[in-house]
Amino acid sequence: MEQRLSIVTLGVADVARSRAFYEGGLGWRVSPASNARIVFIQLGGMALALYPSAALSEDAHVEGGDAPAFRGFTLAYNARGEAEVDAVLAQAVAAGARLAKPAARAFWGGYSGYFADPDGILWEVAHNPFVTIEPDGRLTLP
């Protein structure tokens, strides 16, 4: 098994509503491979997919059910500076996201806040002075 991740698929309540948030609100380009049932968005060398939550649990052969308040994972967008953290959180809120945690100084030396997308999926928006964001957007760990 190679050391990589290909796709993060978010189980959503309404694919059209989620597409409007990511495409119209955040301004991300949607792949032409998308349709009314599933949306694909290229994110660097991997992809984000938006798919009905009930269909996703069925496909994985697990019990579905209502989305919990906390799904047990977060996605993170690492910004190039603190001003970009504020700008991205403001853009997400203008696009209909809920500000789950206003940006604040973090105990680990960075600056971070969270927004929740239309399904309550949490995105951390952070500036971490110890992590490198390459010009093309790739993140490089030590």
Place this chain on the structure above:
Amino acid sequence: MEQRLSIVTLGVADVARSRAFYEGGLGWRVSPASNARIVFIQLGGMALALYPSAALSEDAHVEGGDAPAFRGFTLAYNARGEAEVDAVLAQAVAAGARLAKPAARAFWGGYSGYFADPDGILWEVAHNPFVTIEPDGRLTLP
């Protein structure tokens, strides 16, 4: 906001147990930026993080609680062929994963199965003949 994802953070019950699965079981290299509290793994241009679930929900200012049977998302590893799907699922099960769905022909024309990691986090292992996996592991959508 640029079109990219920096980090997927999995809220886990036991960081040491999860590290043993991903590092010892799947054979992935852990970043030296890791410690007993949090583990970072470079995956292409982004990173996977393993962090205690209770600390993650607290950091995001959301209600925590026990992990649901279905967390509402899946991660996917796209393989280069059907034989690699079988091999990766076998490797994950040997490392302690639960085979949530045995590999089978999928309605969309591919071949796919799922394993659940020690916290029940679902990884789809799939061969999709319509998606390109570059030599360096990057996924390219149409």
